[in-house]
Structures are given as structure tokens and as C-alpha cells.
Amino acid sequence: MFYYLLYPLHTEFSFLNVFRYITFRSVGSTLTALLVSFILGPWLIRKLGNLQIGQQVRDDGPETHLKKQGTPTMGGTLIIFAIGISTLLWSDLTNRYVWFLLLVSIGFGVIGFIDDYLKVVKKNPEGLWPRYKMGGQLAVSAIVALFLYFQPSYNTILAFPFFKNLAPDLGLFYIPLVIFIIVGTSNAVNLTDGLDGLAIGPVMTASATYLLFAYLTGNVKIANYLQILYIPGVGELSIFCGAMVGASLGFLWFNTYPAQVFMGDVGSLGLGGALGTLAVITKQEILLAIVGGIFVMEALSVIFQVGSFKLRGKRIFRMAPIHHHFELKGWAEPKVIVRFWIISIILALVAISTLKLR
Numbered sequence: 001m002f003y004y005l006l007y008p009l010h011t012e013f014s015f016l017n018v019f020r021y022i023t024f025r026s027v028g029s030t031l032t033a034l035l036v037s038f039i040l041g042p043w044l045i046r047k048l049g050n051l052q053i054g055q056q057v058r059d060d061g062p063e064t065h066l067k068k069q070g071t072p073t074m075g076g077t078l079i080i081f082a083i084g085i086s087t088l089l090w091s092d093l094t095n096r097y098v099w100f101l102l103l104v105s106i107g108f109g110v111i112g113f114i115d116d117y118l119k120v121v122k123k124n125p126e127g128l129w130p131r132y133k134m135g136g137q138l139a140v141s142a143i144v145a146l147f148l149y150f151q152p153s154y155n156t157i158l159a160f161p162f163f164k165n166l167a168p169d170l171g172l173f174y175i176p177l178v179i180f181i182i183v184g185t186s187n188a189v190n191l192t193d194g195l196d197g198l199a200i201g202p203v204m205t206a207s208a209t210y211l212l213f214a215y216l217t218g219n220v221k222i223a224n225y226l227q228i229l230y231i232p233g234v235g236e237l238s239i240f241c242g243a244m245v246g247a248s249l250g251f252l253w254f255n256t257y258p259a260q261v262f263m264g265d266v267g268s269l270g271l272g273g274a275l276g277t278l279a280v281i282t283k284q285e286i287l288l289a290i291v292g293g294i295f296v297m298e299a300l301s302v303i304f305q306v307g308s309f310k311l312r313g314k315r316i317f318r319m320a321p322i323h324h325h326f327e328l329k330g331w332a333e334p335k336v337i338v339r340f341w342i343i344s345i346i347l348a349l350v351a352i353s354t355l356k357l358r
């Protein structure tokens, strides 16, 4: 919006020329999302409390979680709203990649919202039937995958970190890969969201990392220098990523231990879907396994735990996802959370360093 309203006036007011720069608009987007979160956060928490939209805590989890019963949830509505508003205000809305990201964030967010609503408001512990929950995610991801596949300026090359000459063109097989990455990331973030601030911290780190990746991938000079794939128009996603960083930081203000609000599936599915889509559009799909290593670790811990129990009748971890394992080992909740944040920052730095190690 600002890009159209203010930039054209730079001929009259030269300082408005600054609105042409992605860097400036990314900072503006970050601060706007942060401000929206700070302003609406307290109101939303009160509203959720008044509407009795409180978390039902299962009794088979760690004892320490029982005191969380009734904590307002579905705070992810604020995260998605702040991201949407900020993106609409600061980005170039003729850029189709921006709309892909908004489609996935809101589409996955709506799926999560319905699941949360059925569980928390309608008191239906099953929530949205898995076939509808997964079906909805597959449908939204497939729309993005097909749009990307038939987009002339987009390619189906799978780029590998470290090996600049290893870049196979997957052709049609890129479509199922895109769907797997978006749906897989969404559910991995969902599993991770089991301690106060545990998911939103690595989401913020990953969003900041993909802000950088989007900027580099959309800049022909830098992309050529780094020998990464140049994709015209992808730089505009830096503004969306800035909104994710600002909205995550703002939500963390209220979700930090002891949490005043949980994001709910509306937040975890929406944010996870956005991260998966960012990884695909910036052609840094494999690097997401490093940047989002915390999410990968959490999902794998569940897969290995369930697999081991079914095959051997024995658990590997005291409880999965792995954050519960450390809780049951006696680590205080904040210790688990901050250590996972530290790991996510280390992984982001490693991922960024691979851009030069090629």
C-alpha cells in the first residue's frame, strides 16, 4: 500500500524515495507487525479469557503442565493478523510470491482455527477430523505447488548447499516435493509448540534467516556472486519475512514463560506453512532442514518414538516430542526453551555460512 501511495510522490518529496528500497520496507514491516502485536495483544488475551477460550491440558503429559489448564489459546489469530496487515501495508502487492505466502499463512491458519475452535469452544477433544485437517493442508500446498510449477520465471531445480554444481531439475517431481515441505514444516512446528515460547523463538530465527535468503535470491548481482539461483521478484518476500519476525517477537512478549496465551494450531500451522513456502520459493529447500533443525528434531523424535514403541514395544525417549523428554529429566521449562532457542540461532548461522561455502 505505502509502496503505491508514497513512493510515486518522491518526485515532489525526495525523501519518499526511500520506499523503493526493500531493506527500508522490511524494517517498516517488522516494526508495524510488532506494534500491532503490542497494541492488540492485551485486548485479545482479555477477549479470549472472557470467551472462555482456554487450553484443555491433557492429563497424560508432564505434571508441570497441569497448571496451564485454561490458559487462553488461539493467540495465533493475532500473529496471522499482524503479518497480514504489515505485508499489505509495506509490500508490492503486484508480486505474486507475496500472495502465495499470504494464501498459505491464512489457509493453514484457517485449518488450525477450525481445529482449535472444535477442541476449545465446542469441547470436542478430537477437533477437526485428521482427513479434513491433512486434506486441507494438501489442497492449499498443491495450489501453491502447481502455480509455481507453471510459473515461467520459476524453475524446478533442487539446489544443494555446499555443492554448487549439484542442482538436479526435478521437473514434475518438484510438485510432490513442494507439498511435502510445506505440509511437513507446518506439522513439525505444530509438534514443537508444546512449551511456552518454544515454537515462536525458532520461527522468529527462521523468518529472519529467510528474510536474508529472499533478499539475496532476488538480487541478481549478489545471487551471481554467491552462485545461488537468482529469481526475479523474490526479494519482495523480505517484507513478508520482516512481518513474521515482528509478529513473532510481539507474540513472544505474551507467550514467554509463564505464558499468558498459547498460539493454538491457528498459529503453529499458519507459521509452519509459511516457513515451508518460503524455503520453496527462495530455492533453499534443503537448508530449511538446518535452519528449522529444531522442528526437524522434534518431528523425528516423535517418529522414532512411535516407531520404536510399535516395533520393539519400548520407548527411546521418556516422552516425545523431545522437549518433554528433557522436562521429565528434570530440566526446568525455561531451561529447555532457551537452550532450544540457542540451538536454533546456531543452526541459522550455520545455514547462512553455507552460502559462502560452495
Ligand code: 57M
Residues within 6 Å of the ligand: 055, 056, 057, 058, 060, 061, 062, 065, 068, 073, 074, 190, 191, 192, 193, 194, 195, 196, 197, 198, 255, 259, 261, 262, 263, 264, 265, 268, 302, 305, 306, 315, 318, 319, 320, 321, 324
Ligand atoms: C501439538 N500441542 C501441545 C497449544 C499450542 C503423535 C503425538 C506426538 C501428538 C502430540 C500432540 O498432541 N501434538 C499436538 C502440540 C499443547 O499445545 C496446544 O497445541 C497448540 C499447538 N498445536 O498452541 O494450544 C500443550 O502444549 C503445552 N504448551 C505450553 N506452552 C505453549 O506456548 O506449555 C503449548 C504451547 C498445551 C500445553 O500443555 O496443552 C501438546 O503437547 O499437546 N502429542 C504430544 O505431544 C504428547 N506426546 C505423546 O503422547 N507422546 C507419546 C507418543 C504419541 C509419541 C510418547 O512419548 O510415547 C504430549 N503432549 C501432551 N500430553 N499434551 C505428551 C502428553
